[in-house]
Amino acid sequence: MPLFVFLPTDAVMWLITAVLIASFIYVRRSPRTREKWSRVFSRPIPQASCVILLVFFVLGLADSIHFRPQLASAPGESPAYSASTVSLLDSTVGNWIAGRERSYSSPFAITEFDKTSALVDGKPVRIFAHLKGITPDAKTASDRNRDVALRALAALSVWALVSAAAAALILSRTPAVPGEKRSARLRRAIRGRGGFAAAASGLILAALLLLFLWSAYHPFGTDKTGNDVLYQAVKSLRTAFVLGSLSTITMLPFAVFFGIAAGFFRGWVDDVVQYLYTTISSIPSVLLIAATALMIQVFIDQHPLLLPTSLERGDAKLFFIAAIIGVTGWASLARLLRAETMKLSGLDFITAARACGTPSGVIMRRHILPNVLHIILIVSVIGFSDIVLYEAVLSYIGVGVDPSMNSFGSMINAARNEMSRTPTVWWNLFAAFIFMVAVVLSANLFASAVRDAFDPRSYSGSGK
Template sequence: MKFVVLWSDALFFLLLAVAVASGIWASRVEHLRLSWRKVGQSQVGMAAATLLLAFVAVALLDSLHYRERLPGDKETYAVEVRSALDALLTGLRTRTEKTYSAPLATHSFAKETLDGEGRDFPRLKHGGAHLGENLAAHETDIAHKAVQGLGMGLVAWLVLWLLGAPLRRAAPHLAWSAAFATLLVLCLAAGAVAALAQGYHVLGTDKVGQDVLYLTLKSIRTGLLIGTLTTLIMLPAAVFLGLLAGYAGGWIDDVIQYLYTTLNSIPGVLLIAAAVLMMQVVIDMHPEWFATAAERADARLLALCAILGITSWTGLCRLLRGETLKLRELEYVQAAQALGVSGLRILSRHILPNVMHIVMIAIVMDFSGLVLAEAVLSYVGIGVDPNTISFGTMINTARMELAREPMVWWSLAAAFVFMFVLVLAANLFADVVRDAFDPRAVK
C-alpha cells in the first residue's frame, strides 16, 4: 500500500489545521470567545454544527488516499487511487448491478429477456440475494434489519454520549442537548442504513449499476472542497483589496473598483465556462503531468475552485471597502493616525478586527452558495471532471431518467436530500454566526 496525497487533500488538511488553530486563537481573544460562546449556546447552532461535523468527518475519511499494492513479487501498485472511505465501503463499491434498480429492491428496474422464461424483471445479483427463493420474507427481512440497525445506532450513540461526558462537564453552558439529539438522529439513521446496506441497495443503483448511497457519500467531499477551498482562495484577495481600496482611497481605490466592476459585468457562467474550457485544453495537452486519472480529476477540481474563487471575491471586497470607508472616519483610526501609527498597522490592528464579523458571515453564507454553484456548473457540463463523483454529476446523469415512465427518481432524490441537509445546516449555522457576531445585536 502506498499513500497518495493529492493536492486537494493537502489543502483540505491545511484548511482543517487552520480552522483548529484559529479556534485555539479565538478562545484566547475575549470578544471572539464571547461571540463563539453565543453560537454554542444556540440550540440551532449546535445542531447545525453537529451535522456539519458529520459531513466533514465523511469528507476527511474520503481524503485519505492510497494506492493498493498489486499481488506479485515486483513492487507495483494499482492505478486506481482509493480513499479510506472506499475501503470502509468496499461492499457498497463492489456490489454493482447491471443497471437501474429501485431502493431496497430485489429485482431489476427494467424487464429483460431471460433464458427461456420470456421477458421479466431479473433478480438482482446482490440486492436481496441472501433471501434466496424466499421472496415472501422480503418485507419482514427489511423490517428486521432496520430494527437491528436502529438498535446498533442506539448503542453507538450511548457510547458517544458517555465519551462526551467530559466535554459537557468542561463547558456546561453550551447547548449540548441539541448536539446530542442531532447525534442520536444521525446514529439511528446511519445504523439503519448500515444494516440494510448489508443486503440491499438502500438508495437503489444508477444506470451502470453503481450503488447510489456510495455515490452520495463520495459526493460530500467534492461539495465541501468546493465550498471551502474556493473561499480560501478568494478570501485573501477580497480582504486585502477591500481594505486597501477603502483605506487608501484615491487612485488605488479607483483601480480596485474598476477591476471588480469589470469582473462583475461579465456574466459569471460565461467567464467560468471559458476558463474551464481553457483549463481542460491545458490538462489534455499535458497528460504527462498526471500519474493517475485521480490526479487529473483532482487538478480539474482545484482549477474549478480557483476559477470560482477568482470570480466570486468581488461581493465581499465591495462590502469590505464600504465598511472600511466608514471605519476610516472613526475617531479611533484618526487617533492612531495622530499618534503616528503606520498605515499597515492601522489596517491590521484597527480595521481588520472590526470587519472580521463581516468576513466570518460571508464565509459561512458563501459556502452554501458555492456547493449549489458546483451542482449547477456540473449540470451545464462545465463543472468537475466527469470521473469525479459529485452532486452535480449525479444530477446531470439522472436528469434524462426523470422523463422515463415509471420514473427513476432515486438518484436525484438522494443527491437532493444530501445537498439539502448540507446546505440547510450551513445556512442555519451562518444565521447563528451572523447573529452572534453582529455588533449591533443586543448584548
C-alpha cells in the same frame, strides 16, 4: 504497505482540518472570542447544524486519503501496486456495501429495474433478473420485507441500548438534587446542549440503520452503471467541501486586500479598485467560469502526460474550477469591506494613529483588519452554501467538475434524462436533493447563528 497518493484537493481538505484545529485552540485561549462563539452554540439549531456539518466533513476527509493497494508478490520480489487509486472511504465503506449491479435498480429492490435476456428451459426470455449484490436471503418481496424489518428492528434495539448507556453515563456525572427525578436530572444535564444531543442521536440511528441494511440492500437504488446511489451521494460531500472551502480561501486575499486598500487610501486607489471589481461584476460569472473551465479541459486533453490517470485529471479540474470561482467571486465582499473601512477610517482611534506617524500598513493590519473580521467570517460562512449550489448549476450545464468525479451537480445532470424515462428513475435526483439540502440548510442555519453572534448591529450580537 500501500503506496499513498497525494492529490491537490487532498491538501485542501487537510488544510481546512489544520485551520479548524488552530481556530479551536485560538478560541479556547481568547475569552472574548470564546464568549462570542458560546452565543453561536447557545441555541439548539446551530448546535445540530454544526454536528451534521462535522460528520459530513469527516466523511469527506476519509475520502481524501488516497492510496494504491499493494498487490500480492512472491518473497524477494519488489512490491507491486494496483493501477487504481482508492480512498480510505472506498476501502472501508465502499468494500462493505452491497455489490455493484448491471444497471438500474430501485431502492431496496431485489430485481433489476429493466428486463434482460436470459435462458429459461433452453429458451431465450425477457425477465427481471435478480440483483447479484444484495443478500441471497431475499428471494421474494415478502422475504425482503421481513428481512428489512428484522434488520431495522435490530438497529433500533442497538440504538436504544446506546442511548440508555449514554443517559446512564450522563446521569452518573451529574450531581443529584434531593427529590429530583432521573428524567428531570437528565434534562438539567443536557440543558443548553439539546441540539448536540438530538443531532448526535439521529446520526447514530441513521448510521446503525445503514450498518444493518447497506451491506444487504441498496437503500437508494443503483444508477445506470450499477453503482450504489447512496454511496455516490456520500462521496459527493468531499467535492462540495473542496469547492466551498477552496473557493473561499482563494477569494479572501483579493477581497480583503482590495477592499481595505480602497476604503483606507481612497482617491485613485479607490477608483482603480472600483473599476476592477465593477468590470468583474459586469461579466456573467457563469459564462466566465464556463470559458475558463473549457480552456482547462483543452489544456488537460493536450497534455496527457502531465496527468496520466483519470483521477488526477478530474482532481485537477476540480481544483482549478474552485480557484476560478474564488478569483471571480471576491467583488461583493470587497464592496462590504470598502464601505466598512471608510467608516472606520473616520473614527478617532484611526485619526490618532495617523497623527502619531503610524505607517498605513500597520494601521490596516492592527486596527482596520480586526474590526472587519466579523464581516469576513459571516460572508465566508454564508458563501459556502452558495458555492455548493453554484457547482450544481455548472455541472448541470456541462462545465462543472469532471464526470468521473462524484458531485451533486453530476448526479442531477445524470437525472435529467432519467426523469424523462417511462417508468421514471427518480432516486438519483432524490438522493442528490436530500444530501444537498442537508449540507446547504445546515450551512445556512449555522451562518445565521454566526451572523447574529458576530455582527455588532444584530440584536443578539449587541448583547441586548
